[in-house]
Structure formats: C-alpha cells, structure tokens
Amino acid sequence: MLYPQEFDVIVVGGGHAGTEAALAAARMGCATLLLTHNIETLGQMSCNPSIGGIGKGHLVKEVDALGGAMAIATDEGGIQFRILNSSKGPAVRATRAQADRVLYKAAIRRRLENQPNLWLFQQAVDDLMVEGDRVVGAVTQVGIRFRSRTVVLTAGTFLDGKIHVGLNNYSAGRAGDPPAVSLSARLKELKLPQGRLKTGTPPRLDGRSIDWSKCTEQPGDGMPAADGTPPSTPLPVFSFMGSAALHPRQISCWITHTNERTHEIIRSGFDRSPMFTGKIEGVGPRYCPSVEDKINRFADKDSHQIFLEPEGLSTHEVYPNGISTSLPFDIQYALVRSMPGLENAHILRPGYAIEYDYFDPRSLKSSFETQQIAGLFFAGQINGTTGYEEAAAQGLFAGINAALQCRGEGAWLPARDQAYLGVLVDDLVTQGVTEPYRMFTSRAEFRLQLREDNADMRLTETGRRLGLVDDARWDAFSRKRDAVSRETERLKSTWVNPKLLSVEEGERVLGKAIEHEHNLFDLLRRPGVSYPALVGMNGGAFVDNAVSRETLGELAAPVIEQVEIAAKYSGYIDRQKAEVERAAHYEHLKLPADIDYLKVTSLSFEARQKLARHRPETLGQASRISGITPASISLLLIHLKKGG
Amino acid sequence: MLYPQEFDVIVVGGGHAGTEAALAAARMGCATLLLTHNIETLGQMSCNPSIGGIGKGHLVKEVDALGGAMAIATDEGGIQFRILNSSKGPAVRATRAQADRVLYKAAIRRRLENQPNLWLFQQAVDDLMVEGDRVVGAVTQVGIRFRSRTVVLTAGTFLDGKIHVGLNNYSAGRAGDPPAVSLSARLKELKLPQGRLKTGTPPRLDGRSIDWSKCTEQPGDGMPAADGTPPSTPLPVFSFMGSAALHPRQISCWITHTNERTHEIIRSGFDRSPMFTGKIEGVGPRYCPSVEDKINRFADKDSHQIFLEPEGLSTHEVYPNGISTSLPFDIQYALVRSMPGLENAHILRPGYAIEYDYFDPRSLKSSFETQQIAGLFFAGQINGTTGYEEAAAQGLFAGINAALQCRGEGAWLPARDQAYLGVLVDDLVTQGVTEPYRMFTSRAEFRLQLREDNADMRLTETGRRLGLVDDARWDAFSRKRDAVSRETERLKSTWVNPKLLSVEEGERVLGKAIEHEHNLFDLLRRPGVSYPALVGMNGGAFVDNAVSRETLGELAAPVIEQVEIAAKYSGYIDRQKAEVERAAHYEHLKLPADIDYLKVTSLSFEARQKLARHRPETLGQASRISGITPASISLLLIHLKKGG
C-alpha cells in the first residue's frame, strides 16, 4: 500500500539521532514522519544511564542552543548532576548527569508526541524507495510504502546487529530488541560503502545485593556531601531553558574498584573472549574500552575505579561503569563478585558486545546527505560514532539539512570554529573512522571559544534563523545576549580614577592600588579579580541593577559569567581568533569539483590517492585528511593558483 | 556455564502469568528466578490497556485475595474505573479499569524488584534442562544454565510467534518484541501436545488527530458526568488493600461507532484477510472477535460501538476497542477514517494478528504440572487462554503449586465452587480448548457464591495458610471477617417485638407492619429492606457502633455489604449449596488411575475413547468433558461401584 499522505522528511529510527532529527525537521515546518521499531523504546538509552561529559556535554549544549530535546529531557530526568573539570578553565568544563531511564524516555516521548508537524508510526523499515539516484520514501515490514522528499536513516546498532557474550552470539538490535536484517541487506544492495563496528555494555546489578558500606559515596554537585556538609555549589542545569526546579530527587553514585584478583579472573577468560579469539570482526571504541581490553592493554595497572551508577529512582538496578565486557558469563559473574561491596551482587542483565553495520562517513556530503543517493541522509551510530550525544548532534544536523533541502535552500554547515557539531561533522566526512568515534575537547582546535557556557551565544541566532528556536527561548536568549553586551559596554566605558579608589580598597580587590585610570573591563582581566568584588568596590559604587537577580532572574548568573569570561579570556580568545582568521582563508577555499588529483604530479602518490578517494570540498577538509601534511596543502595551493 | 546458585522455582516469561507466578512462589519462601526477554517489558499489556470486566474482574479479585499484584497495580495505574452490571445482582457485578500502561508496568516492576526471595534475570530462554522425565532447569540464549527444582513456563504469545497484517507476515513475539523460536523448537522435540492459536489487536490512534466533539464522552464511576453532574457513586477500588487515594488522575473514555461505509470497506478487504484466505491456521477468540469477523458473522448489524480508550495520562495514544483487525493496512486506514470523529485520525501502530504455539491443557495435571515432565508447569496464554486476568490467575496458581512441590506438599486445587480460578483450571485440564479461552460468569455453575465482593472471604484464609498473604492483609482481612460474623450473629439474635415497632415505622422501613417477633437478619432478607434503614428503625435503636465507619474505617462499607448480601441471597445461596453438596460426592470421587476405559463396554465407544484420551482425575472432571453425557456418568458410576 502507498500511504496517502506524502512527507517532506521521513526519519527511520527513534534513538537519540532519530528523535532529534525528527523534532528538528518538524520544528522547521516540514511534514515529518518518524518510523521506528517500537514506540515504547523512543529515546531509549542503550547503555549507560548518563548524558554529557567532556566534549559530549558541549554537544548537548549545542543541540540545546538549536532548540533540541536532549538537554531539557536530562533536566527532567537527571538524578545526579556534576560539572566536570570545574577547577579548570571554562573551555574544558562540562556538564554530566545521571538520568533516570524511565523519566528520560518519558520526557523525550512527551516532546515527540506534542510536536506539531510530526507524525509517529511504529514499524520496522525493511526497504528504501529509490527512483533513479534519489530516495523517495521508505517501506515497512508489512509493505506500507511511505513517500517523502528526503529520508534520514538513524538505525543505530540495529543493522544486522549481532550480540556476543563469550563465544555465543545471536542476532539482535540491542538486548531485548530485534535487529534490522532486511534493511541491512537492502543497503548492501545499494552498495553504500560500509563496514562493521562493535560496542559493549557492562552487566547490570541488583542494588539490593550490593554492600554499599564497602563502597565510597559520591554525591553530585549541589547535594550535601557524604558527611552531611551542605553543598558549596548550586545544582547544575543542562538546558538554557531548564532550571533546577525541573530536576527530580537527586541521589548519590558509589565507587568501588577492581583488584588483582579481578584482573586474574578477567585474564582467565581471554581464551573465550569473542574479541581476542577473532569472533568479533568489528572494531570497538578505543576510548570506551571493555574491561578485558583495559586489563590487556594496561597490564601494569593493578586497580581501576568502577562507578556504581543508579539507573533510576524507581528501580534498584545499578550500572557498573567501567566493566563493559563481552567475556563469557561465568567470568562476568566472578569478576563482579571479586570487587569490594559486590561479593554477593546479583547480575540482572549480562554484559555483552554488539557488532553492527556502519557506513563510511567519507561517502557523505558535508550535509550528511549520501553522495550516492540524493535526499538520503545518515546520522548517528551508523556513521561510525558512539555515544548518545554524538548521535543527537548528528540527528539534529541531518534533520536540519533534510528540512533545508525540502525548502530548496542550501545546507547549513557549521564551521569548526563555531561548534563542536562542526568539528564532529567535518572530522567524520573528511577523516572517516577506524574505530567508533567519540567527541573530545582535544578534537577542537578552537576549543577556547567552543565552550559549554557560550553554546547559546554561538548557535541560537542561527537556530532562530533556521526556524528551530521557539519564541520563549528566543526571548530569553535575546535578553541574555543584550544584557551581556550592555554590561560589557558599561564595564568598558566605566573608568576608575585612582584618586577615588583608596589604596586599601585597591589592594583588597585588585591586589594592588592602581596608578592611573582603568576601565572596569580591563580591571576584570586581572587574575584574581572577580566581577562581584569589582563592582562591589567603594561600597558597591559600580553595581548596576540591570544585571541583578531582581532584573534578570535566572539569567543574572550566566550573564555575569559571560562578561567575566569575555574579559578574562579575551587575550587568549583574540589570539585564537587571529589564528582562525589566518586559517579561514584556506579553510573555506573551495576545491574544484572536477579536479583530477591523480594528475597533480607535484603531490606524493599517497597524497594524490588520498585526495582522489576523499574528494574534500574545501582546502580545510583536505588538510585534515590523515596523511595529508601541511606541505601537501601548500603544494596543492600552488597547483590551484596556477589555475589547476 | 552452570549458574552457581540453585533455585526452587524458575519462571520463564515476565508477562501477567509470569510475574504473578514469580511473586507467589517467592512469597511462599521459595528461592525464585524470573527469566525474561527484557526487564523493560515486565508486566507489559500487549493489547488493551484495561484490566477486569465480567468474569475477568472476578479472577483479579481472587488473585488479590491470594496476595497477588494485579489488583493493587491497577489501583496504582488505573485512570478510569467502572462497576459493570451495577444494577444487577452482586454475582455478576464486576470491576473494570482502564490503566495507564506506563504506571501499570511501573507498579508491577516495583513489586518484583522489592520482593524478597525473587531474583530477576534478563535473557531469552532457549532450552529446558531435562533429566529423565524431570525438568531441572532452563538454559538461556547465551548458554547460561540455571538449575532449579521446578520450572513455570509462561511464554505468552511468543512461542514461534508470527505477526500478520494482510497477506504479509513476519516472526515476532508481539509487535516490537522478538519471538521465542528456539524454545518453541525445543518444546516440539519434547513432544508436548501442542497447536496454534491466534489473537489480534486494533491499530492505535493519535488522540491529537481525533475530533472528540463528534464522539460521546463516557466518564468513569466516581467521576462527574459529561455535563458536570457530580458523581453518584464512589470511585471503585480493585484491591482489598487498595484505596481511591492510590488512583492517579481519572479521565473519560469516548464512544464512536462503525457504519455501513465502514462495513463496506472491511468487506472489500476480505480477499486479502489472512484469516479468510487461510494464511492463519490458528483459531482466534470467538468472544473477542476481530472486526472483520464481526462484520462477516453478524452481517445484518449495521453499526458497532467503538470505545476510544486513552492509553495513559502522559500520552495522546488511544486504543480503539472494537476494531481488532489483521486486514491489510490500507483497509485499516480507510476503516478508521470512515468513523465519526476519526475522519483525520492518524494511526500510530497498525493492528495485527499474532499466531503462536499453545499446549493442549488436557495434558496438564490439575496442578498445571505437565503430565510428561515432572516439575514443569505451564501457565497463561500458552495454555490456550486469552486475557491478562486469565494469565495472572493461572500464573499465581502455577507458582503456588510449583512452590508446594518444592516444599514436598500436595497441590492446591481450588474447587469449582470455591473460585473462578477453580473453574478456569478445571475447564482447561478437562475440556481443553478449541479456541482461545476466556472467563465468563456463565462458566461458573456456582456463580452466586463466586462473587467479586467475597473473593477475600473465599480465599484469603487459604492464602494465609499457603504463605501468600502478608501480615497487613491478614490483619485487615481478619478484622473484616470477624466484624461480618459478629454483625451477622447480632442481627440473628436481635429480635424485634411487634409491640415495640409502630405500624408507621414498620410500613416505612419494612413495607408493612410485622405481626410477630422477627430477628433483624430475617427482616433484612425482605426485598427493599436496606441495612441502614433497618438498623435506623426507631430512631437508630438497632445501630451498633462496632460496624461504624469510626470503628472500621474503610472496612465498614464492605462489612455491611457482606452482611446484607448474606441475608438477601442466603435463600438462593443455600439452595445452590445444596446442589453443590449433592454434586460434591461425584465431583470429588477419584477415578482409579489404572482404569482401562476401553474395556468399560457399557459406555458408548465415543465416551470410552474420550475418557481414555483425557484420563480425568475425578468424576466431576469426567462429567465436564465435552461429549460425556450425564447418562455416561451414571453408567461409569455403576461400573465403579461394581468394583471396576
């Protein structure tokens, strides 16, 4: 049957990529259909019950700045929040939250069900409809044909998914969920370049069987310490539109650790490990290794910390973060019980690894449209990444670009100096992956300016222009932006006369008395000078009520934070900006579509081959292909200037 | 791997049967393991989001009286309650509730997670461990072998499950869930007599796309009427331990109806119906027919009522009760949109039928242990029944008997005059099924005494003896039971002297003045005499504070109800009791295990064959085998009296 309604965008898959893709396209006014295996698993967290972390938190804030769901759903489902790296510079500070699985899923589903322009339909997609070199829809398991102008595929770990526990394995999309076998076969027929990757998850424990007294309590930020000391920091909030009042009850995590006996047990299972015996072909995430990988690679380490993370407020289930494994179950059982507090721990669900199809992201355009099939976009785990946040960011991105294509507009391509999303997309399409890709701050050469705290400043205006940002967010954002620039201007134009500042006051606040006139902004740049102390000088002489909590409410603290960061880091940021500008020329220099790299004889043969294979769109992309040296780039530039 | 811990009872499957079985065995002190596909789907309602109804509500109250979870979970998840048949006699009155799927599942999971002696483990069971003719455990998909003394199998619709939509079909346990294929194959090897049945479910609708103004509102009991009139009845409560305070927000259902066009559309799909074209071999439930079945069988009816039932408080999803169908999706789409209010209705999930393996319950002992394999019990949909309530009741029953076997005690076999559970079990093991079996009050020959209101009186003492009933329930029950018998005694021993009752008062309360002494109990038997009016005679002269709300709290109303019913129905009940006693002799008369029916030549050949096939344990069972006439029973009795 051909379904009577035609859609602009069909999103296949209701995971983190699919839900953000569908929400984004619908927010942009496209008639959007989300097709997924099971409405009950919309927004399901396949593995760890937590969102954010360094690099990942940055992505979540960017998704949020563009009106996405992940951050606010975490505010509604988060049972423990922490600011990681809080003692370090703001660029690497990141939010991480434990989420109650049930509440998180409910928050996502509620948004999907209430999004105008968005229709949900439960059923596996077995096939794509392709006419010529264009996708025109998707076909479900019972033969319903849905027509659309674009399709965003976000099938996660489901394509020909295979679960491994020891030397046993079986087909599944995730424990308890069926795999997508027909669609995988169909995509193979379409000859999209693909491979296999794998990821893993730890066994889950019954909290009732854990002896907590042998573990170390780890409360979240904004919670009283384990000894009852009141919190010194406020409860973190993820979304720009969130607030601590949205958070459910906050609870602690716990820490235990592996020991020599644990490691011996693990080693004793190596001969039945599907990874070490070659049963698994797919490559796993180096940065999220299984516990057997860690023991194997870091043989000298005699203990690893294991975080015992509660899976929710209404369950005793516990996620032992750090022992992801596909070892045989008898090894899992023994290794768990070798750790302090877990001597009698009951395993509720075994750990496992899953192997699945992914598609080489180098065959995607920068918009995430496949090069082979017009209108077909890929996002999430199937592009070779791992992690909810990476998936959500890609989903949002692909949803936006599918919607733009429907509108007849060009793709939106955030630059590497604008967003982690830009870094993610660019890394994927130019460098591809050799193992599941995850985000780190170290991947962003412009990380000083790609901070969590300014994600809104970097992206919300774009989001508004694209149609992703609703009025409420836009109003709040505009108030913040305006307050920041007004206050920055005020600080810059407010001069402090040394005659009017007593030596004592100068020493107290600024470290030493000033000798000539300074504006407040310059004074704020000094190390150790805080905004409150500065404006509080001379009994509050420099306070402006326009940036008070009374005037700005919840926005007051973020506004002051922005002003402070702008002052303190402006030196570094300016220096980085100069670098960015210098690089920008190359960065955006378009490479001719018809260039025949193999004929650019000035380049090494390897460089010619790599460029011919990847066909970068800009010189910036070319420069990041692994194996393409700065020297090759110069030679290529000379070649182009000569008129190619 | 052989799992180190050995269990008394392993329950396979976490549906309605499995969860009650596991809870019951654990309550009885047995080390119990619940193995299921997916912890997230524990207690999932596969089809309609409602619990109870006539016959079914009776089962739920019985499960509750034995300490089970279904009634109290419904109290916690129920968003609309009704007392059906409220104007009819108490025997056929029944409670029915719409439940919020998410809240219901959470209530069940919470009980499972907090039940002492119960362990949960997520993984498909692929095999049973059998030694000689005894089951000794279960083996999961990745080869973990769990040893146990008994196994209760409750695999629902999952065994070799096959979903049909039109002429398309695919393997699944339920939409979105994987089937149990390996276990099905293994059970076939064990040569347990089995067959195929089918059941179906309607498409689900997006409430946002329904025009409610064209539908008729149907509020629940205890809710204001559609026009705002305050409720005349209290909010019903399901569990003996429940209260209306546990209920979440209450909401209305809505009614629309099919019309001639709907019926035409349906008929136009007959040639692609998997039922009518023979694609489905399994027989469906006659009493829960698909809409195509209804249109086919009742061709003269030109409209059917369709109830639009909300699936929960946090979703717009709507269950259209009455259009279960496996017609092709284009027909589903058109038939939905042909109904008033549904002109633009968006289908969220297609309707479908599912075919699955069931086992002939006639090869079960009365305890639900299989005759072929000692220690292996079957319960729920796999015994050929349909419905959550039938499944829950069987699960509880099998869990009890598995636990009793572990304790070395004989089976608990409720009689047909003691419980619907007795009727259900006896019907199944003696008569088997030719189509999915569901409970009706008409199945119970002793239905006058098998009421919802006295389920506790009938079963809680047994439950306590078996170890199923906790102290809180036992205390409350004992107070109620004692208050009922004290008050009954008081009424029987309180005599009303005609001299002390004025003619006016007699006429007002009793219809006419009394002429000689009567006790209050006898007066209460009179039609139209209510308990409050009776004890209120002569300005409250017969009121006893022991049965007041002040003394008994929530129990006061049920106590008075019991006393009143005992008085009013005692005539009927006594008469029925006499019948029961007369029948009881035959009922419980054990038939010799070694009797060779084929040699009982006084019986017809058909009767001999049927008896030989079914091998009933008692004469009562024999009498209910279809085709065994009362005459055959007399002949058999004569044969037995002659000494076989």
Ligand SMILES: Cc1cc2nc3c(=O)[nH]c(=O)nc-3n(C[C@H](O)[C@H](O)[C@H](O)COP(=O)(O)OP(=O)(O)OC[C@H]3O[C@@H](n4cnc5c(N)ncnc54)[C@H](O)[C@@H]3O)c2cc1C
């Ligand atoms: C076992 C396991 C371990 C993991 N470990 C980690 C880890 O350690 N660290 C980490 O960061 N991340 C981990 N992940 C990855 C994380 O779960 C994913 O990165 C993230 O969920 C990807 O999101 P997604 O939206 O791309 O896909 P998914 O979340 O997998 O969602 C895919 C969705 O598509 C649907 N779908 C698939 N095929 C079809 C079809 N044919 N028709 C209809 N619907 C379809 C599915 O039902 C599902 O809703 C793990 C995942 C798994 C399964």
Ligand SMILES: Cc1cc2nc3c(=O)[nH]c(=O)nc-3n(C[C@H](O)[C@H](O)[C@H](O)COP(=O)(O)OP(=O)(O)OC[C@H]3O[C@@H](n4cnc5c(N)ncnc54)[C@H](O)[C@@H]3O)c2cc1C
């Ligand atoms: C499509 C459909 C329509 C229905 N329509 C109606 C209706 O109209 N009216 C009505 O009264 N009832 C209907 N039902 C029936 C109702 O859902 C069942 O009667 C009831 O759920 C049976 O309960 P159960 O516990 O026996 O099985 P289920 O609820 O099916 O639960 C079975 C459980 O066992 C688990 N399981 C199965 N195999 C394995 C294995 N090998 N290893 C581990 N776990 C396993 C499953 O995951 C599941 O948790 C319908 C069911 C379906 C699927």
